[in-house]
Amino acid sequence: xxxxxxxxxxxxxxxxxxxxxxxxxRGEGRHFDQFEIEVDATTTLIDAFEIIKDTIDPTxxxxxxxxxxxxxxxxxxxxxxxxxxxxxxxFELLKGQEELVIEPMRNFKIIRDLVVxxxxxxxxxxxxxxxxxxEDTPVATEEELPQSRENLDKxxxxxxxxxxxxxxSACPIVSINPHFLGPAALVAAYRSSIDSRDQxxxxxxxxxxxxxxxxxxxxxxxxxxxxxxxxxxAVVISMLRRMIVSERIKRLHF
Amino acid sequence: MISHDVIIVGGGLAGLMAAYRxxxxxxxxxxxxxxxxxxxxxxxxxxxxxxxxxxxxxxxDSWELHAFDTVKGSDYLADQDTVEILCKxxxxxxxxxxxxGACITRDGKGHMYPDFNAKGGAASVPRVYDVILNTARxxxxxxxxxxxxxxxxxxxxxxxxxxxxxxGDVCCGVIVMNVAKGEVVxxxxxxxxxxxxxxxWIYGHTTNAxxxxxDGIAIxxxxxxxxxxxxxxxxxxxSLYGTDILMTEICRAAGGYLYNSKNERFMKQYASQxxxxxxxxxxxxxxxxxxxxxxxxxxxxxxxxxxxxxDLRHLKKEQLEMLHQVNxxxxxxxxxxxxxxxxPIIPAQHYMMGGLATDVSGRTKMLGLYAAGECACLSVHxxxxxxxxxxxxxxxxxxxxxxxxxxxxxxxxxxxxPDDQLEKSEDEITRMLDRRDGVDPLKIEKRxxxxxxxxxxxxxxxxxxxxxRGAIRELKSQxxxxxxxxxxxxFNTALxxxxxxxxxxxxxxxxxxxxLARQESRGSHYRFDFPKRDDLHYLTHxxxxxxxxxxxxxxxxxxxxRWQPAERKY
Numbered sequence: 063x064x065x066x067x068x069x070x071x072x073x074x075x076x077x078x079x080x081x082x083x084x085x086x087x088r089g090e091g092r093h094f095d096q097f098e099i100e101v102d103a104t105t106t107l108i109d110a111f112e113i114i115k116d117t118i119d120p121t122x123x124x125x126x127x128x129x130x131x132x133x134x135x136x137x138x139x140x141x142x143x144x145x146x147x148x149x150x151x152x153f154e155l156l157k158g159q160e161e162l163v164i165e166p167m168r169n170f171k172i173i174r175d176l177v178v179x180x181x182x183x184x185x186x187x188x189x190x191x192x193x194x195x196x197e198d199t200p201v202a203t204e205e206e207l208p209q210s211r212e213n214l215d216k217x218x219x220x221x222x223x224x225x226x227x228x229x230x231s232a233c234p235i236v237s238i239n240p241h242f243l244g245p246a247a248l249v250a251a252y253r254s255s256i257d258s259r260d261q262x263x264x265x266x267x268x269x270x271x272x273x274x275x276x277x278x279x280x281x282x283x284x285x286x287x288x289x290x291x292x293x294x295x296a297v298v299i300s301m302l303r304r305m306i307v308s309e310r311i312k313r314l315h316f
Numbered sequence: 317m318i319s320h321d322v323i324i325v326g327g328g329l330a331g332l333m334a335a336y337r338x339x340x341x342x343x344x345x346x347x348x349x350x351x352x353x354x355x356x357x358x359x360x361x362x363x364x365x366x367x368x369x370x371x372x373x374x375x376x377d378s379w380e381l382h383a384f385d386t387v388k389g390s391d392y393l394a395d396q397d398t399v400e401i402l403c404k405x406x407x408x409x410x411x412x413x414x415x416x417g418a419c420i421t422r423d424g425k426g427h428m429y430p431d432f433n434a435k436g437g438a439a440s441v442p443r444v445y446d447v448i449l450n451t452a453r454x455x456x457x458x459x460x461x462x463x464x465x466x467x468x469x470x471x472x473x474x475x476x477x478x479x480x481x482x483x484g485d486v487c488c489g490v491i492v493m494n495v496a497k498g499e500v501v502x503x504x505x506x507x508x509x510x511x512x513x514x515x516x517w518i519y520g521h522t523t524n525a526x527x528x529x530x531d532g533i534a535i536x537x538x539x540x541x542x543x544x545x546x547x548x549x550x551x552x553x554x555s556l557y558g559t560d561i562l563m564t565e566i567c568r569a570a571g572g573y574l575y576n577s578k579n580e581r582f583m584k585q586y587a588s589q590x591x592x593x594x595x596x597x598x599x600x601x602x603x604x605x606x607x608x609x610x611x612x613x614x615x616x617x618x619x620x621x622x623x624x625x626x627d628l629r630h631l632k633k634e635q636l637e638m639l640h641q642v643n644x645x646x647x648x649x650x651x652x653x654x655x656x657x658x659x660p661i662i663p664a665q666h667y668m669m670g671g672l673a674t675d676v677s678g679r680t681k682m683l684g685l686y687a688a689g690e691c692a693c694l695s696v697h698x699x700x701x702x703x704x705x706x707x708x709x710x711x712x713x714x715x716x717x718x719x720x721x722x723x724x725x726x727x728x729x730x731x732x733x734p735d736d737q738l739e740k741s742e743d744e745i746t747r748m749l750d751r752r753d754g755v756d757p758l759k760i761e762k763r764x765x766x767x768x769x770x771x772x773x774x775x776x777x778x779x780x781x782x783x784x785r786g787a788i789r790e791l792k793s794q795x796x797x798x799x800x801x802x803x804x805x806x807f808n809t810a811l812x813x814x815x816x817x818x819x820x821x822x823x824x825x826x827x828x829x830x831x832l833a834r835q836e837s838r839g840s841h842y843r844f845d846f847p848k849r850d851d852l853h854y855l856t857h858x859x860x861x862x863x864x865x866x867x868x869x870x871x872x873x874x875x876x877x878r879w880q881p882a883e884r885k886y
Contacts (some may be wrong), residue, residue: 065813067552085806086806087806088804104649104650115809115810120800120801120802121801121804121810123808124809126351126525126526127352127356127358127525128358128360128361128525130559130561130649131451131648132360132361132451133355133356133361133525134334134355134356149648152504173806173807179496180353180717184464184473187461187464188464188465189466191459192461193417193458193462193464193465194417195415195462201415201416203408203409203411203412203415204408204428205372206409206411206413206414206415206420206428207414209414209419209422209426210426211422211423211424211426214421214448217448218448218449221419221448221454224360224453225355245781252460254417254461257419305499312378
């Protein structure tokens with residue numbers, strides 16, 4: 063993305079980025095390459111990646127699309143913390159830091175450099191059956207099913223999720239147990255189930271009421287810290303647990 | 317041989333809607349192919365505002381009124397039969413999306429309601445419906461979540477479209493590249509629906525993502541589908557200066573003001589009644605005129621940039637709340653708080669009215685090939701699109717194309733993809749990757765984007781357009797020797813960009829040819845040398861037919877049902 067010069071923003075700095083590389087096709091195991099480039103106050107991390115790819119190393123590979131923090135493509139780890147590369151400036155990242163170390167997300171298999179395989183992530187989303195309409199139900203088109211403002215408010219947090227993967231990368235439980243459904247999928251399960259129009263609550267809650275579902279979370283709150291959209295996954299998971307228990311109690315009465 | 321009944325290329329709202337519709341035919345096998353994960357598609361950048369004429373919810377409105385606004389907004393170039401369908405079917409499609417799980421905002425009684433505080437640009441009455449959180453993602457998500465659970469739908473995530481597979485003159489599938497592995501694969505099908513979005517990335521300043529390179533349009537265009545109305549490129553009046561990030565039209569709909577360097581609300585000169593709420597092309601030209609004539613800030617003639625100010629400081633608290641996402645952008649990228657400071661803005665390319673010529677059901681002239689959404693041109697938007705009509709087009713016509721493609725597939729036959737076509741694609745890739753030196757693709761891309769922005773932008777004339785034509789010819793010639801400096805097969809994004817560059821060049825050429833041929837000004841196409849609308853000669857659609865050296869021009873009449881062209885004043 064091009065940047066015009068702006069009054070008062072013309073300070074330019076040389077910065078060093080240490081970036082994790084990986085390319086089995088080229089016979090390279092994981093290693094770090096160092097790049098030195100010039101940035102100004104408006105240069106985002108994704109801009110920096112592009113400067114590196116365009117002017118220094120054309121083989122440097124990363125994902126990106128929207129460039130304004132809405133699509134979730136460009137999640138990387140910077141000095142140990144998950145960030146959306148397009149939604150943070152290099153100057154911001156340099157605050158209080160000596161150097162910038164960039165790595166791909168944790169808990170994902172690396173395809174190349176900073177590109178990871180998101181398939182298991184989306185498989186887990188599928189596993190919680192987020193669709194709210196029953197199979198073979200004709201969906202009405204004449205009039206909308208009512209939904210209260212209060213119900214919409216309850217959905218706001220979980221609807222903010224852009225499936226960027228940061229929470230799953232940051233989750234220590236996912237690290238030790240790859241079968242754990244993980245924060246993003248559990249958030250989706252909550253969001254679908256809290257929707258007053260949901261027709262599959264029971265089915266879905268049974269799925270997440272499992273050893274590798276909501277009960278596997280240990281409330282470590284790393285997901286809460288790294289989520290770029292303030293979904294607060296750990297909080298949502300605790301609400302999901304309450305929902306599961308309520309549902310169980312309801313069923314006891316029948 | 318991997319075969320499906322229907323292949324949809326593109327995972328934005330139009331593609332997901334087409335797939336959803338097709339998947340309802342349980343006997344059909346559907347494939348959804350996308351070069352990025354569907355949930356990353358450019359649809360998500362929209363705020364999710366949609367124009368719906370629902371008299372039940374706004375007594376003053378009717379589909380006829382919505383249609384009239386759309387036709388007038390199109391500067392009378394829209395095909396009115398398609399506009400009628402847009403306005404009639406929009407409401408039921410979005411009610412269906414709501415009932416699938418989309419979170420449309422509600423009134424105190426739990427019903428949908430049009431935002432009475434924000435009349436969209438060039439709309440007669442308030443008819444904009446929103447989603448919570450102001451992101452069109454909320455329309456995509458329920459469709460995606462529905463589709464992933466369908467046994468008859470297979471996703472091909474991060475598969476890039478290389479070309480159409482053609483048997484005789486029938487589309488029989490697609491040839492794609494598995495991006496992660498760099499393998500060329502043939503997917504045969506009875507019907508193919510292209511829903512690949514727009515081409516904004518060919519412009520130096522665009523609100524589009526860098527993945528918006530018009531691949532589907534270019535590939536079908538090269539295969540013989542006419543590129544309709546290519547000269548009609550929409551420039552959004554307000555992008556955040558220096559970032560190309562869209563500052564949503566809602567800023568103006570909610571009552572924002574535009575100021576020049578003399579502190580004047582200059583829109584008085586360009587649209588005395590509607591002021592900042594006039595149609596996009598009128599506002600965009602007004603802003604750029606102020607900048608170019610020295611009444612803006614930081615005008616740079618060489619780069620063709622500068623800015624004016626968008627002032628939201630006087631808006632009510634609830635309105636500023638509604639624009640919280642705008643504030644997020646301005647804060648993060650420019651340290652600007654919209655409640656305290658004015659925002660520097662400049663127009664940027666935003667949308668493509670032109671695209672692959674289709675009929676009202678998404679059929680292109682190639683049997684078995686359909687198109688919907690921004691990559692198609694029905695034409696529902698004519699010479700200028702109204703804000704909040706794009707998503708409606710995607711959903712309504714995505715659905716129609718999905719249905720038509722399904723009907724065709726129910727009676728169609730699978731053709732094997734000819735081996736030579738697969739080999740040709742594979743050879744092309746290998747040749748490109750093996751080249752050891754040549755022209756730097758980044759130089760070609762940068763020059764193309766500069767040329768389009770400066771010479772084929774908001775203001776055009778014969779001199780600029782001829783200059784652009786020559787420049788693009790030169791760039792196309794240079795492209796033949798382009799050197800990709802990454803020879804990998806695995807996730808080679810440099811290769812991806814070079815493949816996209818070819819598409820960008822072909823489309824840019826067609827846009828310039830269309831712009832040169834249209835010797836009038838209409839909607840978003842403005843020419844200094846022909847500043848007036850000329851219905852006598854140009855109440856017609858431009859069609860460009862691909863040829864490697866000299867694309868051929870032809871014309872198609874505008875379909876008028878109810879509204880005779882009149883002077884377009886705001």
